[in-house]
Amino acid sequence: MAREITLMVIIPDQVKDMMSTQKFVVVGSIDINGMCNLSPRTAFSFTEDTIFWLDFFKHKSHYNFVTVPWVSVAVFDKENLKGYQMKGKVGFVKDEKEKIRMIDVISRSTTGKTCSKVFERITHASQPEVIVFKPHAVYSLNPAEDSGVAIVLDTDSETVSLLGVK
Known part of the structure; x- marks a missing residue:
């Protein structure tokens, strides 16, 4: 499989299709001591180059995001034994208007309901x-493909050094 090297990673269509179909992703983070944490996410939305998700409970993942922003996000189809892993950085939406807008977008795309209806169910x-x-x-996480080689890679120096790309 050929690798695409780019200045900005566009999420491949097959990854977006799988996220839409499977309706969940798993987020892997680490704390400052290197202890890993996995967290499934079902309340998310995405654009061509970004995934947004809601963090209701400010526990392990949240603190990991604050201290070590590098995470892995995986989506997989267990029926067909296919999947994808994305490595990158997380941040927080700080602008209050944009935050409220994204909460509503994610709530509607996930549940078909407004955010106030979703919050009523989470006590x-x-x-x-x-x-x-x-x-x-x-x-790619597909067993038949070389999952150790990025299919899309950002060429910024931080990515290249952290991921050990030559």
Whole structure:
């Protein structure tokens, strides 16, 4: 499989299709001691180059995002034994108007309901944080393909040094 090297990673159509079909992603993060944490996410939305998700409970993942912003996001189809992993950085939507807009977009795309209806069902939740994920590399997790080689790769120096790309 050929690798595409770019200045900005566009999420490949097959990855977006799989996220739309499977309706969940798994986020892997690490804390400052290197302890890993996995967290499934079902309340998310995406554009051509960004994934947004809601963080209702400010626990392990949230603190990991604050201290070590590099994460992996995986989506997979267990029926067909296919999947993709994206490695990149997370941040938080800080602008209050944009945050409220994204909460509503994600709530509607996930449940078909407004955010107030979603919040009614989560008893201990305050307004969630909106997490922004920008992939720097995309890998296939398909057993028949070389999953160790990025299919899309950002060429910024930080990505190249951290991912050990030559």
